[in-house]
Amino acid sequence: MLFDAGSPERRHRHFGTATMTTGRIPLAEPHLTGNASRYLAECLRTNFVSSVGPFVERFESEFAARLGATHAIACASGTAALHVALRLLDVGPGDDVFVSTFTFVASGNPILYQGATPVLVDSDEATWNLDATLVLDELARRHRLGARMPKVIEAVHVLGQAADLEALAVECDRHGITLLEDAAEALGATYSNGPLAGREVGTVGRLGCFSFNGNKIVTSGGGGMIVTDDPSLARRAKHLTTQARVPGRAYFHDEVGYNYRLTNVAAALGVAQLELLDEFLVAKRRIAARYDAGLLGVPGVAPSPRPRWSNPTHWLYSVLLDTEEARDAALDRLQHAGIEARPLWTPLHRMPAFQGAPRIGTGAVAEVIAQRGLSLPSSVTLTENDQDRVLATLREFLTTTSSR
Numbered sequence: 001m002l003f004d005a006g007s008p009e010r011r012h013r014h015f016g017t018a019t020m021t022t023g024r025i026p027l028a029e030p031h032l033t034g035n036a037s038r039y040l041a042e043c044l045r046t047n048f049v050s051s052v053g054p055f056v057e058r059f060e061s062e063f064a065a066r067l068g069a070t071h072a073i074a075c076a077s078g079t080a081a082l083h084v085a086l087r088l089l090d091v092g093p094g095d096d097v098f099v100s101t102f103t104f105v106a107s108g109n110p111i112l113y114q115g116a117t118p119v120l121v122d123s124d125e126a127t128w129n130l131d132a133t134l135v136l137d138e139l140a141r142r143h144r145l146g147a148r149m150p151k152v153i154e155a156v157h158v159l160g161q162a163a164d165l166e167a168l169a170v171e172c173d174r175h176g177i178t179l180l181e182d183a184a185e186a187l188g189a190t191y192s193n194g195p196l197a198g199r200e201v202g203t204v205g206r207l208g209c210f211s212f213n214g215n216k217i218v219t220s221g222g223g224g225m226i227v228t229d230d231p232s233l234a235r236r237a238k239h240l241t242t243q244a245r246v247p248g249r250a251y252f253h254d255e256v257g258y259n260y261r262l263t264n265v266a267a268a269l270g271v272a273q274l275e276l277l278d279e280f281l282v283a284k285r286r287i288a289a290r291y292d293a294g295l296l297g298v299p300g301v302a303p304s305p306r307p308r309w310s311n312p313t314h315w316l317y318s319v320l321l322d323t324e325e326a327r328d329a330a331l332d333r334l335q336h337a338g339i340e341a342r343p344l345w346t347p348l349h350r351m352p353a354f355q356g357a358p359r360i361g362t363g364a365v366a367e368v369i370a371q372r373g374l375s376l377p378s379s380v381t382l383t384e385n386d387q388d389r390v391l392a393t394l395r396e397f398l399t400t401t402s403s404r
């Protein structure tokens, strides 16, 4: 059950009366229910706590089946998954990788680990994901000039919203460019119409990467997954995540590998959480619908865009306020009221590690989202009472500031 009562402390916090209206409301807390305790106890009972154990394979096969992918390879984190994906694609110095400038820094860091060049793409106002038109124009321009094509386009599905991949996937095929999806925040999002209708995010490109860190819709405490339909990539991914160890030869490693394995304990939690994904998706979408309704007609606030071809998860329900000052003041007001809200990411082009990286587009759309955007509490455990408190605080702030 998704909304079982949990521990006495949680019951008190979530379903009490006085405490409920004044307690801190977290941004995105995990909900470790279902079979979690049973599977974790099984790890302890069998002594399989490290990176060997039945839950790792089970998590991989159940994850692949859930997504309709042929292979899934568990990793220590989403960042590790992206790093291995780039290694699998032989990305290195002299290679361009196109990536959204508006994303969490972990989308870009693995490109730098590999010594490749991140090319930072501005966002589309209509999706907040990479602007596909800008990318298509740049591909056409490079093609016309005979200039170097990107080796990889890393499309990030931010905040649980599917990126616009329909035309991009076709152009990638045409030019021999690999499409890699950073679906860390979007497990469960699907395409709802067009040629990609019914497809899960992370399964459109040659490789898709996911994260299971603590604030994600499904958490394993920490962890990640690579999905692919290509058996040779899957085999090599497993090899690279296990120190490139050659089976059957003691301590022989045939290339540079990583200790990027997921532990059996983490995988046990992941399996239990994956069993609840559908319930979590229902909860996230219900929370988003209530926020939408509660903010309708309120001055100075707009929910994140909803492209018609996407069925988003609303991983973190996010809005845009009219100005940066209003956004900062709203964050202060919410924090003062014990409500954990969060600004959106600083674009990569503003970060020291990405200084001087080539850009596609001005970055102006990403700047606006970063300056004026904020995410509201979106835990699957968010009660209607707590959500009403968030809405009342934000509405009161916005109506008083707009009438000044």
Ligand SMILES: Cc1ncc(COP(=O)(O)O)c(C=O)c1O
Residues within 6 Å of the ligand: 077, 078, 079, 080, 103, 104, 106, 107, 156, 182, 184, 185, 210, 211, 212, 213, 222, 223, 224
């Ligand atoms: C878009 C994006 N990419 C990659 C990652 C990296 O995942 P992890 O924290 O599991 O390394 C995250 C999340 O943390 C993310 O939000």
